[in-house]
Each structure stands twice: as C-alpha cells, then as structure tokens.
Amino acid sequence: MKTHKTLDMDRIINLILLLSGLCSLSSCALHSTYAIYTSPIPWQEAEIYCREKCFGMANPDDMDKMEMVLKALGDQYYDAAWIGLRKGGTERWHWSLSDRALYTGNERNYRIWASSSNSDPCGVIKSGKLSTHLCGIFRNSICFDGSKQGRDQYILITNATIWPVARDYCRAHYTDLTSARNIPEYNTLHDVAGDQEVWVGLFKDKWEWLDKSDSSFRYWNLDHEIHAPTSQVCGALFKSHSGGWGERPCGEPNQSVCKCPVVSIIKVRISSQDSVLEQNDPAMQDDILKQIMAELKKKNVLGVSKLRWKKHPDGRVFNKEPQRSG
Numbered sequence: 001m002k003t004h005k006t007l008d009m010d011r012i013i014n015l016i017l018l019l020s021g022l023c024s025l026s027s028c029a030l031h032s033t034y035a036i037y038t039s040p041i042p043w044q045e046a047e048i049y050c051r052e053k054c055f056g057m058a059n060p061d062d063m064d065k066m067e068m069v070l071k072a073l074g075d076q077y078y079d080a081a082w083i084g085l086r087k088g089g090t091e092r093w094h095w096s097l098s099d100r101a102l103y104t105g106n107e108r109n110y111r112i113w114a115s116s117s118n119s120d121p122c123g124v125i126k127s128g129k130l131s132t133h134l135c136g137i138f139r140n141s142i143c144f145d146g147s148k149q150g151r152d153q154y155i156l157i158t159n160a161t162i163w164p165v166a167r168d169y170c171r172a173h174y175t176d177l178t179s180a181r182n183i184p185e186y187n188t189l190h191d192v193a194g195d196q197e198v199w200v201g202l203f204k205d206k207w208e209w210l211d212k213s214d215s216s217f218r219y220w221n222l223d224h225e226i227h228a229p230t231s232q233v234c235g236a237l238f239k240s241h242s243g244g245w246g247e248r249p250c251g252e253p254n255q256s257v258c259k260c261p262v263v264s265i266i267k268v269r270i271s272s273q274d275s276v277l278e279q280n281d282p283a284m285q286d287d288i289l290k291q292i293m294a295e296l297k298k299k300n301v302l303g304v305s306k307l308r309w310k311k312h313p314d315g316r317v318f319n320k321e322p323q324r325s326g
Helices: 007-018 044-054 065-074 163-173 183-193 282-298
Strands: 033-039 080-095 122-126 129-133 137-145 152-163 198-209 235-236 247-251 252-261
Touching: 033 065, 044 080, 065 163, 065 252, 080 282, 122 183, 129 198, 137 163, 137 183, 137 282, 152 163, 152 183, 183 282
Parallel strands: 080 252, 137 198
Antiparallel strands: 033 252, 080 198, 080 235, 122 129, 122 198, 137 152, 235 247
8 A cells, every 4th residue: 555754734834825925824815806708698697607717706895806806807898897796675774985894893784863764875964863865966075084093084075966976086085985883983973064964975775795795885887876776687897987887687798707816826845854755646646735725724824715736748746856966
C-alpha cells in the first residue's frame, strides 16, 4: 500500500496567504469581481448562468461596489444588463444609507412617526418625527457624512429638490441622505432642521435581492418611479443612464452582470524537509487540496469556493528544481 508523509499544512497555508497578500492570518476574505455575459437572455436564465459560472448575479450593496461594477463593464454592454434584483410582493421601508456597520440592534427599523400613508413612498422629518410624502415634491434635505463625528455628520441642504435628486446630491458630496436610527439621532436631526420639513433617506418599495440580502442600496436613474405599481419586472442597469438602474420585463432578453470570484495563482514550493513520495500521484494531490481547504476554513478565510492545481504541459503538477551548484 502506498504511503506518503503528511505535509505541514499550517506552514503551507501561512505561506500561501503571505504570498498572495490576502490579509492577516486571523480572519480574511477573498474579494469578488464582476463580469458581463454579453449574450442577451431572460432574467431567469441569467440567474442560472451566473450561479453555475460564478457566485451569482451582481448585487452591489453600496456605492463602492457599484463603481466596481461600472468599471468592470466599461463599454461592453449596449443597452441594459440584468442584476440580481426583482420586484417582490412585500412592501417594506428602507433607509437609503445601507452600510450595515452603522446599524446596531433594531436601529434599521426604529421609527418615530408623526404620520404615514401607504401611498406616499418617501420620508421627511419635522420636529423630530417622521412623515411620508410623494417623492416628487420639493423639500430641503439632511445629508449624512460618515467621515465626520457627532453633530458635524449631519448637513442641512437648503436647496429644495425632489427626493431622488436629494439622495444623489448627498451621495455625490457626502455619504447619503441621513437615517434616523435612535432617539439621540432624532433629537440631533430636530436641532439641525428645526421645525421645517426636510427629506431624510427613508423610502419604501417591493424590490428584493435574489440572494435574500436585506440591502437597501438602490441606484435608480432619476426617471425611475420609487413606488411603481406591482408587475413582473426585474432590475437592470442602463447604459443610457450611465449605469443607473431601471426595470424591464423579466422575460425580455438582456445582457447580464455576474458576481465572480477572483482567480489567484499561487506557487507552492515543497522544500526538502517536506519531501514526499510520488508528489505527482493524483490521490496525494487531492489529499493536499483537501487539507488546504480544511485549513482555510479553520482560519476563517471566506470566499474560497474551489482549489485546483495548475498543470505543466507534460501533465505534472510538481517539477523538481535543479540543484544549485556551489
């Protein structure tokens, strides 16, 4: 029966992480990237294609990821490209500011209402309490600046606009329209706005992400109606709106944006103290990959879905290096 010496997996894993420059050894993640599938297909087929070829359909949940999507696409799409967003059946309130790190406990769903209406999909604050309005009325707004601290995070914008324009202005110049997460924040917003009625980042819709994430990030183009009637439609980004989102019938063929893993090629050198018998034995190579995957999971390395050897033209994985003279 063939036997081989077990490699020092912990040492090899550390070597791999150091060579690839991924992160610290305690906890890390492999980043994903975005790619476009240029052949037009319906949304349902795009979901299957992206799931089989990559992680799934693109689901950018903040401006940084949205900019990554746009950079990856360049000029490759000619009209519309599907993302992993579709209209569901349940209407829910969201905050435009989607950064999960800003919300603790029930802060994402904390509301102090003065009044609300099922037909009004955008939120204002007045005297420290929320109300709803149609998104097309003109109001001043309060932006949130995540780079500052305390009272300086909240900026009153005295140029009255409709809600989508206020949102885009805050994203371009600060972080986003402000949320109202807790009692101290409601009090601060009252101090900033006084008794005037101003836009905040509250809105409601029926859109759902395919991966079931609770992200409230939206990048609709300014022509899109925030609270459109329910229909069998899916989300896409549009070249005519510089990547701004819109909706199309799910059965319509369009290009698609997939969220894919970053492929890294790491060279592994087995030194003399790690010498093994029959290094190119397929069974031994599979065993090494299994041990590496197990160690990656133990070290909390996220996002690794597949490992495989890169073979030389002669089919071998390992080649013995010539001994150096002298």
